[in-house]
Amino acid sequence: MDDQTRIHLANITVADRGLQNQAFSALLAASEQPVDWAYAAWDDLRADLADPDNHVRAIAAQILCNLARSDPEGRMLKDFPALLAVTHDERFVTARHCLQALWKIGLAGDRQREMVVAGLAGRFAGCAAEKNCTLIRYDIIVDLKNLYYQTGDEAIRQKALELIETEPDLKYRKKYAGVCKSRKGNA
Numbered sequence: 001m002d003d004q005t006r007i008h009l010a011n012i013t014v015a016d017r018g019l020q021n022q023a024f025s026a027l028l029a030a031s032e033q034p035v036d037w038a039y040a041a042w043d044d045l046r047a048d049l050a051d052p053d054n055h056v057r058a059i060a061a062q063i064l065c066n067l068a069r070s071d072p073e074g075r076m077l078k079d080f081p082a083l084l085a086v087t088h089d090e091r092f093v094t095a096r097h098c099l100q101a102l103w104k105i106g107l108a109g110d111r112q113r114e115m116v117v118a119g120l121a122g123r124f125a126g127c128a129a130e131k132n133c134t135l136i137r138y139d140i141i142v143d144l145k146n147l148y149y150q151t152g153d154e155a156i157r158q159k160a161l162e163l164i165e166t167e168p169d170l171k172y173r174k175k176y177a178g179v180c181k182s183r184k185g186n187a
Contacts, residue, residue, distance in 0.1 A: 001037035005030065009041050012059045013048065024059045031066035038070035049082050054091040061086045061098035068108040076105055076112055084119050092132055096139060099123075103143035107150055117159055120144060124163045134172050137163075141176045 004026075011023035031038075045067070048060035061083055068076045083102065089095040102120065106113035120140045127136045144160040147153070160180055167173040 001040045005035075005037050005041075009044065012063075013051065013053070013056050017055070020055065020059070024063075027059075027063050028066060031063055031070065034070040035067070036070075038067045039073070039075075042067065042071075042075060046079055046082065049086055054089065054094040057086060057089060057091075058094040058097040061094075062101040065098075065101035065104045068105040068112060071108060074111070076108060077115065080105065080112075080115055080119060084123065087123060087136075096132075096135065099136065099139045100143065103147040103150075106147045106156075113147065113151065113153065113156075116147065117144070117156055121159060121163060125166070134169075137167065137172070137176060138179065141179045145179055 008023040008026045011019045012027070014020055014023075042064070045060045045064050048056050049064075051057050051060065064076075064079070064083060083098060083105075086098040087095050087102070089098070102116055106116040120143055124137055124140045127133045130136060141160055141164065144156055144163075148156040148160070157180065161177075164173055164176045164180070167176060
């Protein structure tokens, strides 16, 4: 790991939001492609999912999702439940940031893709009583759309359509279906 990456990783937990955001942006951009420092950072990022600062939790979740493509050992297969737990975070903005990044894990391989689709489907079904259920469901459909467009896996599109059909409110069913029809990029 180079010194700059080490500094950025240290800065994601500092109190200075400017430094923290700069570090987050740099690490997120770097991890859009496979990196050689994933395992050097992995355990600390995993621990940061429980940090008292919700901003740190959100940053750690998003970077870990990106690092799935740098995970030949398959650590994500055992750590995915911890990320899915962050989608229930007490701070909805933190939960939503994590949820919106989960689809990237599915780019790491077939097992990861199956795990993500199953996790998202479970989250879709289980959020009915939550305050922000419609936003959660919207984000899940966007995740599935993004994963489908990146992989071309027709089973993902079918799963999204199946989930949409379970939405009891016709207004939201129509809104979610519109996401699937759109060819626009990531939401």
